[in-house]
């Protein structure tokens with residue numbers, strides 16, 4: 129029987145883990161090891177684009193790519209990880225339970241939007257965390273066009289003023305006007321706990337976010353949390369009430385709940401602490417990658433963020449190193465010194481920063497051109513050609529040069 133590398137998840141980190149594992153096994157001519165990937169769909173869902181209107185183009189099929197390189201795809205959702213017996217239980221597409229065994233496991237099941245325990249959050253809020261939730265928001269926005277004009281209909285509240293909240297809010301004026309008409313008196317309001325706009329982003333970037341918000345008519349309510357949501361709007365902790373038919377939560381993400389099934393230390397986001405080769409600390413056969421891994425990117429104390437920029441590189445490293453460990457060749461320590469951001473600011477353009485201090489390098493139209501290139505080309509899967517795809521999975525290729 130072949131030895132098994134099992135990957136849970138077909139996002140950025142899972143897809144790249146699969147390709148890099150196959151790449152190394154191919155190089156070492158190890159036909160005795162199989163790579164299997166378990167996920168609900170054989171497709172890469174490009175989460176960084178879920179604040180956009182055109183959601184159809186945010187899904188890239190992976191079936192032909194997996195077939196070409198020889199990754200076995202199993203459709204299903206993992207429900208239980210048993211590290212002692214090296215088995216994963218999953219529910220298949222028909223709801224039946226089944227099992228997969230592994231010699232090395234790579235957990236690449238990503239993350240989910242954090243949902244604080246607030247009254248009304250389950251029934252009266254939207255998010256853009258998954259394809260399904262982004263589609264639900266888009267359908268709801270379209271339905272506003274059939275409703276009679278009111279302040280609530282014309283108002284979108286975005287809760288959370290970090291990267292995702294800002295991209296969602298700054299895109300919203302154009303999305304709303306396309307549905308409600310150019311002359312409609314729309315309101316887009318970001319509610320954030322910070323004392324200043326873009327409080328957590330660094331001073332230079334925060335100032336640009338404030339300018340872009342002002343030019344797009346996006347306003348901010350700062351320093352007070354949302355305390356309750358109902359059908360007609362939100363209540364803030366400071367007593368203010370905002371009438372709104374659309375409330376979108378973007379208050380950060382939590383690592384996949386599967387992380388809790390693995391014994392090990394976790395960071396406040398639920399990510400598993402891993403060593404430099406991305407093996408979960410305290411485990412001998414389990415690797416974590418992408419949004420499930422709390423991984424050092426350098427020797428200076430910086431750690432990977434829950435971004436696709438990190439998930440791509442973490443994936444290439446995890447796949448390579450899990451395969452290397454299994455067949456007894458030297459691993460390549462994960463390292464990703466360069467960190468950039470490219471923040472979409474809707475009709476204002478976009479802003480590109482470099483370094484952990486987020487030094488602004490490009491803004492406006494130039495920033496937007498780069499953002500479009502990143503979001504529509506760079507982060508998409510390689511073409512379904514064996515040689516090209518495996519070459520692209522080299523863990524030494526920097527995501528950002």
Ligand SMILES: Cc1cc2nc3c(=O)[nH]c(=O)nc-3n(C[C@H](O)[C@H](O)[C@H](O)COP(=O)(O)OP(=O)(O)OC[C@H]3O[C@@H](n4cnc5c(N)ncnc54)[C@H](O)[C@@H]3O)c2cc1C
Nearest residue numbers: 137138139140141175176206237238418419434435436437
């Ligand atoms: C709206 C939004 C905007 C963003 N913008 C940016 C950005 O501009 N730049 C950036 O770098 N990052 C951005 N991100 C973050 C980025 O999308 C994530 O960091 C990235 O997707 C993480 O990759 P991953 O492979 O770890 O997880 P994911 O991409 O989430 O993939 C997880 C995979 O695991 C599967 N899975 C989950 N549970 C199970 C299970 N139980 N069994 C089997 N499979 C399972 C899922 O179906 C999926 O295939 C954004 C995210 C969002 C939501």
